[in-house]
Amino acid sequence: MTLSRFATSAVAVVTSASVAALGMSPAVAAEDTHTGPKNIIYMIGDGMGYGHLALTNLYETGQSKYLVDGDFGDEELKEKDGEPVQSYEEFNRLSMATFPMGGSYDPEQAWKTHEYVTEGKITDSAAAGTAMATGVKTNNRILGMSHYGMKEENMSERAKKQGKSAGVVSSVAYSEATPAAWAAHNMDRDKLQDITKEMLGSDLDLVMAAGHPFYNNDHEKLDTPDYSFIYEDDYAKLSEGQTDWTYFESNDDFQKMAGGDVEPGTKYWGIAQVGSTLQNSRTGEAEAPYSDKLNDVVDLPTMTTGALNALGQDDDGFSVMIEGGAIDWAGHGNNPVRDIEETQDFNKAVDAAIEWVEKNSSWEDTLLIVTADHETGYLSGANEVPTDKNPEADNKFNAMVGAKEEVGRHGWYSGQHTNQLVPFFFKGAGSADIKAHAAGTDPVRGDFIDNTTVANLVFDQWWTEGATASGDESPSEEAPKPSEDEKPSEPSKTPKHDGEAGSSTNFGAGVAAGMGILAAVVAALAALAQQTGLVSINPQALVHLAQKVGLR
Numbered sequence: 001m002t003l004s005r006f007a008t009s010a011v012a013v014v015t016s017a018s019v020a021a022l023g024m025s026p027a028v029a030a031e032d033t034h035t036g037p038k039n040i041i042y043m044i045g046d047g048m049g050y051g052h053l054a055l056t057n058l059y060e061t062g063q064s065k066y067l068v069d070g071d072f073g074d075e076e077l078k079e080k081d082g083e084p085v086q087s088y089e090e091f092n093r094l095s096m097a098t099f100p101m102g103g104s105y106d107p108e109q110a111w112k113t114h115e116y117v118t119e120g121k122i123t124d125s126a127a128a129g130t131a132m133a134t135g136v137k138t139n140n141r142i143l144g145m146s147h148y149g150m151k152e153e154n155m156s157e158r159a160k161k162q163g164k165s166a167g168v169v170s171s172v173a174y175s176e177a178t179p180a181a182w183a184a185h186n187m188d189r190d191k192l193q194d195i196t197k198e199m200l201g202s203d204l205d206l207v208m209a210a211g212h213p214f215y216n217n218d219h220e221k222l223d224t225p226d227y228s229f230i231y232e233d234d235y236a237k238l239s240e241g242q243t244d245w246t247y248f249e250s251n252d253d254f255q256k257m258a259g260g261d262v263e264p265g266t267k268y269w270g271i272a273q274v275g276s277t278l279q280n281s282r283t284g285e286a287e288a289p290y291s292d293k294l295n296d297v298v299d300l301p302t303m304t305t306g307a308l309n310a311l312g313q314d315d316d317g318f319s320v321m322i323e324g325g326a327i328d329w330a331g332h333g334n335n336p337v338r339d340i341e342e343t344q345d346f347n348k349a350v351d352a353a354i355e356w357v358e359k360n361s362s363w364e365d366t367l368l369i370v371t372a373d374h375e376t377g378y379l380s381g382a383n384e385v386p387t388d389k390n391p392e393a394d395n396k397f398n399a400m401v402g403a404k405e406e407v408g409r410h411g412w413y414s415g416q417h418t419n420q421l422v423p424f425f426f427k428g429a430g431s432a433d434i435k436a437h438a439a440g441t442d443p444v445r446g447d448f449i450d451n452t453t454v455a456n457l458v459f460d461q462w463w464t465e466g467a468t469a470s471g472d473e474s475p476s477e478e479a480p481k482p483s484e485d486e487k488p489s490e491p492s493k494t495p496k497h498d499g500e501a502g503s504s505t506n507f508g509a510g511v512a513a514g515m516g517i518l519a520a521v522v523a524a525l526a527a528l529a530q531q532t533g534l535v536s537i538n539p540q541a542l543v544h545l546a547q548k549v550g551l552r
Contacts, residue, residue, distance in 0.1 A: 043349065088368075117419040169207075174211050205310070206268045219296055257306030281326070332415055377413075377418075
């Protein structure tokens with residue numbers, strides 16, 4: 001018996017809120033083949049919630065969609081009217097839940113209090129990237145692996161099995177959590193050099209990012225190299241042509257690729273001549289957008305076009321993840337100026353991707369997704385609740401306001417990630433399948449999917465071994481539609497702890513080795529109970545455990 005990643009019955013017991021938030025739908029047999037996108041362009045603004053997009057739109061035009069104004073718990077609370085500003089705002093739009101293993105999102109509770117989205121288990125970029133790239137939720141800090149310590153196939157690896165090309169692009173370093181989730185497997189996201197080593201030995205066809213060991217964050221040569229992101233010997237081999245990668249770093253080389261100077265079958269690894277980020281970490285006071293001189297390094301739109309030109313040489317198609325990684329950094333710093341700069345750079349990269357699709361491919365062959373892995377900083381309207389800087393507040397949701405070319409009035413209510421839904425825009429092949437997997441409805445943001453949904457469509461329907469990969473926006477014949485009992489009700493009350501991934505790994509693996517299939521599944525349940533207290537069980541994790549121990 002083969003179990004789909006969307007399977008829910010006879011494997012686990014879950015609360016209705018957990019099912020809805022996980023994006024679960026009726027089972028689809030994995031052996032059934034479905035047409036899907038030939039190419040997938042997954043663009044992630046790291047930390048880019050609705051507030052980040054709105055603040056940027058206000059700066060550009062003086063108005064925005066997505067603004068919310070009203071009392072906490074008001075049943076009539078809705079988004080205010082506004083006009084689209086970015087090109088991708090004309091795409092299909094859903095929202096996406098981002099919580100990690102053991103977490104949940106309750107759409108009703110989220111708007112009853114200001115604090116809900118800052119409480120409970122909140123994802124980091126490693127867990128979020130893993131969910132988005134593999135379709136499996138895991139604990140924070142873990143990359144490309146279940147919290148049992150099992151490697152999980154990512155979208156890049158599935159693309160290669162399909163004969164496609166695969167790559168990652170980021171405005172931060174190549175071994176940071178989001179690009180790494182599409183390329184590596186490690187129980188600790190901070191093992192940056194080990195992650196890079198795995199990426200160097202992988203089947204990826206393209207890597208472009210920041211993280212040059214010879215340059216600082218101002219594009220200045222260092223007196224002493226900084227090998228935080230890559231081992232010294234690995235960089236030497238890469239840069240001296242002793243690997244199967246074609247290495248480049250100059251602005252001219254990035255520009256040449258963007259101009260179409262690429263060779264089919266070549267593996268490209270490009271590192272911009274800058275430290276941890278292309279622009280966000282440069283020296284300056286950040287008094288207004290672009291008041292600090294920009295680094296003279298390649299930008300994300302140029303990287304995007306070059307990457308698509310290279311990967312697009314493959315007649316079988318490609319998978320690429322393109323990240324505006326430093327939106328998150330600006331959010332952690334509660335820095336609206338850098339936030340606007342980074343979001344604009346990301347938006348221009350999306351425009352570059354749209355232009356590439358319409359010039360070199362088609363929406364019948366290509367799926368373009370524009371989303372975030374989570375929200376950072378709780379960016380919203382000013383004076384919503386008391387803060388250290390502003391003890392007086394309105395105790396309600398307030399809309400951000402602002403004039404064109406000014407930083408709008410806003411508030412930051414966290415320095416960390418939140419559990420807010422994030423925007424999810426999409427266009428092209430497979431769009432109807434995504435719509436069919438909506439997991440629930442938020443009273444303000446509307447229908448939402450889970451962060452595992454797209455990867456599970458890739459593995460179960462679009463890019464199954466032997467399946468064809470081309471087609472239009474019509475749904476697959478057997479694409480499941482959400483049923484009424486999948487709508488969210490009460491939230492999962494998962495204990496607020498991460499547990500130890502290693503202990504559950506050893507427990508489950510040991511029993512699985514010495515007992516039959518049923519015992520292995522029971523062991524998996526017991527291991528998960530150690531993590532969750534048997535209150536909310538992740539069905540996808542159990543499905544994968546069953547598959548790993550031979551229940552097929």
